[in-house]
Amino acid sequence: MASMLSRALVNYPNRFDPAALGELPERLQSTVKRRNNVLGPGYALNYREPVEFVSGRGAHLFDPDGNDYLDAYNNVPCVGHAHPHVVEAVSRQMAAVNTNTRYVQESLVDYAERLLATMPEALSKVSFACSGSEANDLAMRVARFHTGGEGIIVTRWAYHGLTREVASFSPTLGAGSPLGPNVRVIDAPDPRLVPPGSSLPDYMRSQVRGAINDLERHGYRLAALITDCAHSSDGIFTDPVGYLRDMVEEVHAAGGVYIADEVQSGFARLGESMWGFSRHGVLPDIVTMGKPMGNGMPMSGVVFRPEVCDEFGQNVRYFNTFAGSSIAVAAGAAVLDVFEAENVQQRVLDNGRALRAGLEEITRESPYVAQVRGSGLYVGVELVKDRESLEPDRVRADHVINDMRERRILISGTGEAVNVLKIRPPLAFDSADVTRFLETFAEIAEMRL
Structure with a gap:
């Protein structure tokens, strides 16, 4: 049964490794321990270092210290957090x-x-x-x-x-x-x-x-x-x-x-x-x-x-x-x-085009990006070991996802090999959010892509 659970979690995108619990800040470590003691089976946290949020507005989430995270992942609050x-x-x-x-x-x-x-x-x-x-x-x-x-x-x-x-x-x-x-x-x-x-x-x-x-x-x-x-x-x-x-x-x-x-x-x-x-x-x-x-x-x-x-x-x-x-x-x-x-559909069209165009420009010469694809505010960036073989590169994708999180931008991964960056923000995502996202992604691309 344990091995079956392990296999199931292999394809859980962007999962926190419970073995790294001792590396978390003391307060966060305590909360995660308490969580593990009371929650039932199958739960998992996102990111190499999980993050806690106490409020949100539009496409932004805020942690207990007031730090502003750009949410480019959560589709549930489609018109924005706490609209x-x-x-x-x-x-x-x-x-x-x-x-x-x-x-x-x-x-x-x-x-x-x-x-x-x-x-x-x-x-x-x-x-x-x-x-x-x-x-x-x-x-x-x-x-x-x-x-x-x-x-x-x-x-x-x-x-x-x-x-x-x-x-x-x-x-x-x-x-x-x-x-x-x-x-x-x-x-x-x-x-x-x-x-x-x-x-x-x-x-x-x-x-x-x-x-x-x-x-x-x-x-x-x-x-x-x-x-x-x-x-x-x-x-x-x-x-x-x-x-x-x-x-x-x-x-x-x-x-x-x-x-x-x-x-x-x-x-x-x-x-x-x-x-x-x-x-x-x-x-x-x-x-x-x-x-x-x-x-x-x-x-x-x-x-x-x-x-x-x-x-x-x-x-x-x-x-x-x-x-x-x-x-x-x-x-x-x-x-x-x-x-x-708010004419949400037009906002999605305009900002989605700008987001995809920016990502295509940033990754055009990268040997590790097979495709930027998607429509509206649903975008995937497929990472591979090289463009010839198209062999999926989950490790590189995982690094990019966590690098973005460290710079307070939330994305995730998808696909059978979990090598496609999943960019799916609330539809409140505006032009300033697109600019912030692309500037940060460009910084990470210099290191990883």
Whole structure:
């Protein structure tokens, strides 16, 4: 069991080594020891030297000594840490009442209508949950009920959640969390994997077709293809636009549904559109969302084409005590207010372009950077031992991540080899934050890249 845990943690990105506990400052060491004494299994801290935060604002976090850290990692507070409009809306509702969906709430209906208005018209029903894991769990239940199938297709290193069901189709959890026998994995849309003479859309279609054939050979009818449109855990692959259409056509031809997991790529994270799937011109059958919905409040959602979910709703009871509660709805509505008032999507476009352009310029001559890729404010920098072999360099990536943390900028790592720098700030990230990030990254690049 211990060796299984060790293997599972090998791929935990940017993990604090408990063996280094004695090297931490005395106060921090004491808190971490107390934490280890009371928390259950599986917890881990980030960075070579963990950091404690006591407050935040926008894309900035502050430690107990008042030091300002630039947050280029946390997507949950999408409109910014402690955004005053969200704080006020939640506080006001908490002081009034907190009820659930068994009671009439006009605010719930208003919010559902506003949320659905950001989607294609055909996606017209929404159910609420408390986490992305719950949302994906419900989405797959509905997909199975609607199709009569059990087969699931995911990308090779995808993450979709932590419930037992969703963990069974989340390969990134590692060998200690085995995939279900009804799950097949395909490559992420990395153009470098395409055979000569083929195209990325054709390659992705052929992989889906092959997975469907193998599922059927083992007695599994297809239920769903589920993808994160940023392919966050696979190493961040957002382009080229359009490859997804062929995959969805193949899924529909086999009687399955397409689930767009927008927990990472939604809420304008990728810049050009509110939702990641919209960039590819596809209409999902089901859309799931989570973390950013409430800017830190535990809320998530599942949006359906009604013909996919109606029969499920007539035959299966779904109730979630805290999902769609008055306080969660107040937070969600406040987030949409901020998107409108601050033109968040345009800010993401402008600052995302500046960030990627700066990173490309800094790393252009580096023999250790294979690619800078991404869209909007989701950027990956792939580090390798050399550009010829493209052999992943996790050690170098780990050094860069911790060098940035020492200079009070937070990023992390992703990809199967954890060699891709993951840059995913709150959408409050502004032009001054971009400048600070690039100036610091350039300093580290001189040493490491």
